[in-house]
Amino acid sequence: MHDARRTIPDASSQGVDVSNRSVAVKVERLVMSFGTVHAVGGIGFDVVPGSTVTLLGPSGCGKTTTLRCIAGLEMPTAGRITVGGHVVFDGENGIFIEPERRNIGMVFQSYAIWPHMTVGGNVGFPLAISGVPKRQAEERTRAVLDLVGLGELQGRSAADLSGGQQQRVALARALVHEPRVVLFDEPLSNLDANLRERMRTELQLLQSRLGFTAIFVTHDQEEALSLSDHIVIMNKGLIEQTGTPQDIFKNPETAFTARFLGYSNVFPGRLAAIGDAGSVAVDLGEGRRLSARWRSRSPPRQGADCTIAFRADRVALMPANDPAGGNAFPGVVETVAFLGTCFDYTITSGAVQVQAEGPVDHPVARGQAVSVAIAPEHCHAFAAED
Amino acid sequence: MTLAQTVAHPLRIPLLRGHGFLIVAIIYAGLAVSVIYPLLAVFVQAFSEGAGLSIEKIQEVFTTPNIIEAVFNTLIISVLTVVMAGTIGVMLAWLVARSNMPLKRILDPLNMVPFYLSSVVGALSWQVIAAPRAGLLNSLFAPFFDTPPFNVYSVGGIALVLGLFYTPYVYLFTLGSLQSMDASLEDSARMSGASKLQTAIRITLPLSAPAILSACILVFVTAAGIFGVPLVLGVPGSVHTLSTLIYRAINEYPADFATAAILSSALFLFTAIFTVVQIMILRGRRFTTVTGKGYRPRQVDLGRWRWPAVGVNTLYLLFVIGPFIALLLVSFQDAWTGAFDWARLTLANYHKVIFVDAIAKRGLINSLFISTIGATIAVAVCMLLALVVHRTRLPGREGLSHLAMVPVTVPGIVLGLGFLIALITTPIYGTLWIIMIAYIVHYLPTGLRNSESLVQSVSRELDESARMSGATWRGAMWRIVVPLVAPGMVSMWLLLFVTYIREVSSSMMLFTFGTETISIALIQIMEYEPYGVSGAFGVLQTVLVLACVAFIRQVSSPRQSNA
Numbered sequence: 001m002h003d004a005r006r007t008i009p010d011a012s013s014q015g016v017d018v019s020n021r022s023v024a025v026k027v028e029r030l031v032m033s034f035g036t037v038h039a040v041g042g043i044g045f046d047v048v049p050g051s052t053v054t055l056l057g058p059s060g061c062g063k064t065t066t067l068r069c070i071a072g073l074e075m076p077t078a079g080r081i082t083v084g085g086h087v088v089f090d091g092e093n094g095i096f097i098e099p100e101r102r103n104i105g106m107v108f109q110s111y112a113i114w115p116h117m118t119v120g121g122n123v124g125f126p127l128a129i130s131g132v133p134k135r136q137a138e139e140r141t142r143a144v145l146d147l148v149g150l151g152e153l154q155g156r157s158a159a160d161l162s163g164g165q166q167q168r169v170a171l172a173r174a175l176v177h178e179p180r181v182v183l184f185d186e187p188l189s190n191l192d193a194n195l196r197e198r199m200r201t202e203l204q205l206l207q208s209r210l211g212f213t214a215i216f217v218t219h220d221q222e223e224a225l226s227l228s229d230h231i232v233i234m235n236k237g238l239i240e241q242t243g244t245p246q247d248i249f250k251n252p253e254t255a256f257t258a259r260f261l262g263y264s265n266v267f268p269g270r271l272a273a274i275g276d277a278g279s280v281a282v283d284l285g286e287g288r289r290l291s292a293r294w295r296s297r298s299p300p301r302q303g304a305d306c307t308i309a310f311r312a313d314r315v316a317l318m319p320a321n322d323p324a325g326g327n328a329f330p331g332v333v334e335t336v337a338f339l340g341t342c343f344d345y346t347i348t349s350g351a352v353q354v355q356a357e358g359p360v361d362h363p364v365a366r367g368q369a370v371s372v373a374i375a376p377e378h379c380h381a382f383a384a385e386d
Numbered sequence: 387m388t389l390a391q392t393v394a395h396p397l398r399i400p401l402l403r404g405h406g407f408l409i410v411a412i413i414y415a416g417l418a419v420s421v422i423y424p425l426l427a428v429f430v431q432a433f434s435e436g437a438g439l440s441i442e443k444i445q446e447v448f449t450t451p452n453i454i455e456a457v458f459n460t461l462i463i464s465v466l467t468v469v470m471a472g473t474i475g476v477m478l479a480w481l482v483a484r485s486n487m488p489l490k491r492i493l494d495p496l497n498m499v500p501f502y503l504s505s506v507v508g509a510l511s512w513q514v515i516a517a518p519r520a521g522l523l524n525s526l527f528a529p530f531f532d533t534p535p536f537n538v539y540s541v542g543g544i545a546l547v548l549g550l551f552y553t554p555y556v557y558l559f560t561l562g563s564l565q566s567m568d569a570s571l572e573d574s575a576r577m578s579g580a581s582k583l584q585t586a587i588r589i590t591l592p593l594s595a596p597a598i599l600s601a602c603i604l605v606f607v608t609a610a611g612i613f614g615v616p617l618v619l620g621v622p623g624s625v626h627t628l629s630t631l632i633y634r635a636i637n638e639y640p641a642d643f644a645t646a647a648i649l650s651s652a653l654f655l656f657t658a659i660f661t662v663v664q665i666m667i668l669r670g671r672r673f674t675t676v677t678g679k680g681y682r683p684r685q686v687d688l689g690r691w692r693w694p695a696v697g698v699n700t701l702y703l704l705f706v707i708g709p710f711i712a713l714l715l716v717s718f719q720d721a722w723t724g725a726f727d728w729a730r731l732t733l734a735n736y737h738k739v740i741f742v743d744a745i746a747k748r749g750l751i752n753s754l755f756i757s758t759i760g761a762t763i764a765v766a767v768c769m770l771l772a773l774v775v776h777r778t779r780l781p782g783r784e785g786l787s788h789l790a791m792v793p794v795t796v797p798g799i800v801l802g803l804g805f806l807i808a809l810i811t812t813p814i815y816g817t818l819w820i821i822m823i824a825y826i827v828h829y830l831p832t833g834l835r836n837s838e839s840l841v842q843s844v845s846r847e848l849d850e851s852a853r854m855s856g857a858t859w860r861g862a863m864w865r866i867v868v869p870l871v872a873p874g875m876v877s878m879w880l881l882l883f884v885t886y887i888r889e890v891s892s893s894m895m896l897f898t899f900g901t902e903t904i905s906i907a908l909i910q911i912m913e914y915e916p917y918g919v920s921g922a923f924g925v926l927q928t929v930l931v932l933a934c935v936a937f938i939r940q941v942s943s944p945r946q947s948n949a
Contacts, residue, residue, distance in 0.1 A: 073850050075779060099853040100861075106854040112847035116869050125865075126855035173855060183854075 022085065024049040024181055024213035025070060030079035031091075032065050032237075039065040041237035042079070047181075047213055047230075054216040054224040057234035058260065063217045066234070067183050070215065071106055072099030084180040100129075105174030105182040105212075109189060111166040113158045119145070120154035122169055126177040144172045147206065164195050171203075175210065184216045188223060200226060221261050225249060233257050253295050255382045258309035264355040266309045268384065274300050280381050282308045286350040288329035292379035305384035314378040315356035317345065320369040328373035336366050347372055410780050413771070417789045420827045424804025425796065428654070431647035431807050447648045456626040460610055463545045463627060467609040470549030472602045474702055475556025483564035484590075485686045487695040495939070497699070500706045501554035502935045504888040506614040506905055507924040509547050511709035512538045513618070514716055514917055522712055525725075539623030547615050550706050552605040559601035563594040569684055582686060596667050603664040607657040611797025614890035617909065628653050629799045633894060636803070643807065650800040658795035710928065717921035735922035739911070746923055748900065749907025752818055756903065757886035760822040761879045767826070768833035769875065772841040773863055777849065787834060794831035798891025801828050806895050816898045824892040829885055836878045840871040873941055880938045884931050 025047040032040040040062040047053045055063035068074040069089070070081055078091040083104060088097040114122055120141050127137035145151045148168040153161075161169060167187065174182050187203075188196045204227065207214055218224050224231050225245040233240040233248065233256075241253045252258040259266050269290075273281040278294045292308055294300045320330055331349035338344075343358040347370060354372050358364060432444070447453055481487045482494050500508070515522040516538040524534040537543065571593065575585040613629040620630055628649055635646040688695055716722050720732040739746040774780060775787045793801065805824045806815075814820045844867050852862035868875075890905045897906050904927055912920045 071850075071854060073853065098858070099850075100856045100858055104854060106851065108847040108851055110845055110847050112845065112851035114848060114852075114866055114870075125852065125857075129856040129861065170851075173851070177856065 026082040028080040031077045033077040051229040052214040053230045054228040056224040061234040062237040063234050067217045105179035107170045107174050107184045107187045109186040111170040113166050115159040123172045144176045148172045181213045255307040263309045264312045269308050291376035292381040295380045296383040307382045309380045310374045312355040313357045316373045318371040328371045333368045406780050424808045427808040428647050428804045432651040456631050460627040464609040466545035467548040468606045471552040471605050475553045479557045479560035493699050500551050505551040509615045509618040511713035514712050544619045556601040559597045563597035600664045600667045607660045613799045650803050654800045661795040713921045716917045717925050735918045739923040745907045749902045749904040753904035756822045757883045761882040764826045764833045765879050768837040772837040776841045791831045802892030802895030825886045840874040876941050877938045880934045884934045
């Protein structure tokens, strides 16, 4: 279930053998242990130049640690990291390149704006450090500040910037020395909802204009889905699944991924029958049975425990005993909540509680007996979780 | 956790930069030589009277009647000091933090003033008002009593002065705990039906108990090891404590190093055990008290007791500051007749201590030299230690800060004896440098705590982003961390400077003719000059210290918010 190594193909070149193409960042068998705790348990993935990859997972899954290992801010326990064709860490051969020599830009969660400098001082710092002549450095600083829309703030003290401005300054600082790769550690989590959406769009524009490779870390699935070419879902220091946003969202490979991507109906069951082409029948107990698609990599075994998952918006509420129901089981509407664009229902069926969404123009009353129907292609079955 | 962290993965060893390892090794060696070696010297001396290992001398020492008496005196003084400082400190802290006592904003900083003043000068000023013959109070009350009612040359007198001067320690700890307490903890007690008093006793007090207890232990051990006040107030009345006996043993002819070392070892064991207990209590506190956020604690309405509360606080200040004012008056009189006399107004005393008296001049210059250079070195050393501990991944770095905290368990007089025994045969003995080294080592924990909290107040991401911008480790520290903590470093320097200026205990063990410090000079002047002259010198030291303190407050008041 946990693959130690996956390759993420470029979105525009699916199916092409990527091993021959240049790779912006290559992580191999990366292990990071704190004492006996494995924060990262031996993972690997490739990032294609110019693409955006997001490490997605709950807090403590090892995503930030992985990012910091790429940055050089943590010393990994084992493995190998290559950035732009240069090995920056190799546990076996004792190679560790200090962070300042990796030519990577980074935007920190807190933005890490130096309060004792001006905005221009912050952004121009990487150039000053690398000895770029002053005149030239100032021009480049100005240019990159213009790019993020803060050109007029160059001489202002960095101590009293708003959250959004700090974010832009941090971004400008990460971009000013034109790094091959830019790392983003939860860059949007400190902004309010409106600003977050705007910055997301701006980031995408900037990236398509400048063409840098971006690696994001976030726990926000919406952010990950909207920003990335590829997503790496992490759990307990290992990779659960990788793929394009659409692919992952449509075809979760594990119950964890499904749950993490907002599948609100996840139930234990038993494999009652194995059909063709990955179709299976899942027994949910007390006579409830659903047809589903088998998603796990391991083959299904008749009679084995399994997990079934489907999204609330894929549930159709039919009148009770409607013969058109097909893949369905009966239940009673327990709660009704109006959410503006839809109704949110809880339907009780014996020991099972199903979350469902319904259209606003056909409300279903509380207490009503219904048939809970889900198309088989929207029912995902997985090998049982440990 | 720490154990697990020290178990390095085998792969890490080839990754170690050679010089990183070397740096840590050098720092360990430096700390071992300056912190551990003097202590070892005391122990070795204590057990090696004559040839080989021996405990006969130890038995002999602890059966000597006047030593037994001194042990009792030390204990009584410590207990009385704790009772006094604890009671007043907790009461004042509660009034300032939790009541609507008027004038709090003025009283709060004044309550901290004794923290910075020299307790030796305090003892001198109490001599002025409560010495058996010439004391101001005794001459005031003379008509009503047959014998002078006040005698500051006593166990009670020593404890009174110490209690007054150590009240701010308890005050500060308690105040911090009371102010940071989450008000909802008390509010929910009230909502559960507890009265104000019940809430105070069953919720507030237990929550601040670790802070209060640990402050009391600190005061207890400090009082047990203190040297200046018992020397000034005890020796004239033949009241001895362990510390004054250690000093006497060294100053006898021939010097009795064995007795001094044995007494020092006993004193060290005593303070070390209690200090470890105190550190453990404080460590536990992190889990028991108080979240940072929440509401400001509610203030108790004192009603008609509001102004009497001001009176109580003022009375404390009067006990501390009143004698200083008396000392100030005395210093401007050419002879002290028990009352201020305009006809006797003079600046001669100041002229004498600044321009004439050789020892006074030497003391002043020596102390300024030691304190200026010493504080500078100490700030540099402590900042470097804090940066290595908190901003590197070097192996063994946590151990460094533990090792550097060891002197917190050692009374100054014991440390002074250690340096004396360890360095008496070297050319450094008899110079100002040996005193400076003793100061730096003795107050290393003060400096390190300061610099560690400074470094930790700077978010790691600030220097990590400098690394990502291409700066080396040294560049990131020098251009980001150090500028951000610079104001804090200035107040740290001033705090150490003030501390060095006041130091008595280890200087007393280490000075020789020509290397007297300001406190040594004061003590010597007190022996042969009238109150006016020593008063002038004491006032001079106090003004110097208070000017620094005022400057500290100035520097540290607008706190760097982003850092």
